[in-house]
Amino acid sequence: MADKTTDTSRVLIFDTTLRDGEQSPGATMSHEEKLEIAAMLDEMGVDVIEAGFPIASEGDFAAVSDIAKNSKNSIICGLSRANIKDIDRCWEAVKHAAKPRIHTFIGTSPSHRAITNLDKDEMVERIYQTVTHARNLCEDVQWSAMDAIRTERDYLCRVVETAIKAGATTINIPDTVGYTTPNESAEIIRELLEKVPGADQVIFATHCHNDLGMATANSLAAVEAGARQVECTINGLGERAGNTALEEVVMALRVRQDLMPFNTRIDTTKIMNLSRKVAQVSGFAVQFNKAIVGKNAFLHESGIHQDGVLKNVETFEIMKPSDIGITETNIAMGKHSGRAALRSKLKELGYELADNQLQDVFVRFKALADRKKEVYDEDIMALMSDSVVNTGEDVLQVKKLRVVCGSDGQEAALTMSVKGEEKSATCEGDGPVDACFNAVKEIFPHAARLKLYQVQAVTDGTDAQATVVVRLEEDGRIVSGSAADTDTILASVKAYVGALNRLIVRRTKTAPDSDMKTVSFKQ
Ligand code: KIV
Numbered sequence: 001m002a003d004k005t006t007d008t009s010r011v012l013i014f015d016t017t018l019r020d021g022e023q024s025p026g027a028t029m030s031h032e033e034k035l036e037i038a039a040m041l042d043e044m045g046v047d048v049i050e051a052g053f054p055i056a057s058e059g060d061f062a063a064v065s066d067i068a069k070n071s072k073n074s075i076i077c078g079l080s081r082a083n084i085k086d087i088d089r090c091w092e093a094v095k096h097a098a099k100p101r102i103h104t105f106i107g108t109s110p111s112h113r114a115i116t117n118l119d120k121d122e123m124v125e126r127i128y129q130t131v132t133h134a135r136n137l138c139e140d141v142q143w144s145a146m147d148a149i150r151t152e153r154d155y156l157c158r159v160v161e162t163a164i165k166a167g168a169t170t171i172n173i174p175d176t177v178g179y180t181t182p183n184e185s186a187e188i189i190r191e192l193l194e195k196v197p198g199a200d201q202v203i204f205a206t207h208c209h210n211d212l213g214m215a216t217a218n219s220l221a222a223v224e225a226g227a228r229q230v231e232c233t234i235n236g237l238g239e240r241a242g243n244t245a246l247e248e249v250v251m252a253l254r255v256r257q258d259l260m261p262f263n264t265r266i267d268t269t270k271i272m273n274l275s276r277k278v279a280q281v282s283g284f285a286v287q288f289n290k291a292i293v294g295k296n297a298f299l300h301e302s303g304i305h306q307d308g309v310l311k312n313v314e315t316f317e318i319m320k321p322s323d324i325g326i327t328e329t330n331i332a333m334g335k336h337s338g339r340a341a342l343r344s345k346l347k348e349l350g351y352e353l354a355d356n357q358l359q360d361v362f363v364r365f366k367a368l369a370d371r372k373k374e375v376y377d378e379d380i381m382a383l384m385s386d387s388v389v390n391t392g393e394d395v396l397q398v399k400k401l402r403v404v405c406g407s408d409g410q411e412a413a414l415t416m417s418v419k420g421e422e423k424s425a426t427c428e429g430d431g432p433v434d435a436c437f438n439a440v441k442e443i444f445p446h447a448a449r450l451k452l453y454q455v456q457a458v459t460d461g462t463d464a465q466a467t468v469v470v471r472l473e474e475d476g477r478i479v480s481g482s483a484a485d486t487d488t489i490l491a492s493v494k495a496y497v498g499a500l501n502r503l504i505v506r507r508t509k510t511a512p513d514s515d516m517k518t519v520s521f522k523q
């Protein structure tokens, strides 16, 4: 359990990339990917990993329990609504961890109370019962007042007091809709600490969404007011405008120690690799000018800046690239580089592969090195982002593609394997990518609609690889696929097929039970 008393300058980092982050439409991650990310978060020094919402599906349950079993130092937490069935299921999943936590929540603002059909007193009763039940199972219980910011202040004090009396050890005050401002965020924490009996016995947490672009500022203001747990995600992943970005909070606390004398346990040199990994598996590319982890975050384009940085790095840089794990050794690899060199480069970039996976990547690395003179770190990361790496058992696999394009029209001849059986189709389309996607649809008919098609060059030059992200939607399920290749059209087909493979997996997942609909979870 997180200790309240030891060090008042210590801020706990609670990462919810695998729960709130994964709720971003299209950001679904596979079981293995979740386990890998959890292991990286644990190694980076994250205090609490929110690994999922165990009752939501069999897949979520399995992910939370496996992450719990594999955990080393981090507390492993699962989410549950305010009912006994959810809490029991959550406990079943997290109990395998050396340090388990049950996180239970209910929406306390007027609009949430209306949805739950509970009046103020009934809700207080429900909070008391559910937190007591959770505490009887687990000594570490977090309680959240969803939409706390829009909850009447006196009622917020009352529900927080109830949760503390029932045994909650962490009280989370979420800004569920990203509505607050730094002043208000601080004021609420201060008021709760002052007015609520027992507040000094628990840890207050801040959980901000970024709808108005103030999540990091609001979280830091809450810390200055007394919150000692920040809830955040890698790259600020999360539904709508996302959650507070872990890397922003951690680096802000580190860079502005003079103003904010708080410490985290985070090994910041692991930030960049985690950012890449999350971008890769979620299919959500990091915007170029994103603070801390964006491609341009440490680039100085203007002459004045370059000159200043060359003379004295502190002129324009408030932190070093190496602080977040950007290595200066972006040495090009080429077709003469061997397996050992590739393995060591992959390790440097944060990928530890089993021998059979390494062999697969090596074959594709060689193929790339044949087509591209110099293979840079970005190319290797793009190779790793190619969904094919992780999916030996994919139902659909691209076997052969021939495309004719130009002023006389476009045609794609595609061969794919569908559950091991080879099928081919030749289709025309409105452009080469459209022709290819039509061929995929002919081979594997489906009703999924294309929600996003995004192409990004990985490096400079006309021989650069393109990373393609495709997002599909079917019956409310949203999935993404990504792939990289020097051939943009081939990468597009592979990304599309990757997304379809994920959709096939999602179709087989158990739908959340009907009780999920009676207590609203999301905005
Ligand atoms: O944003 C929110 O209110 C949440 C809660 C479930 C903690 O994610």
Ligand code: ZN
Binding pocket: 020, 174, 176, 207, 209
């Ligand atoms: Zn949230």
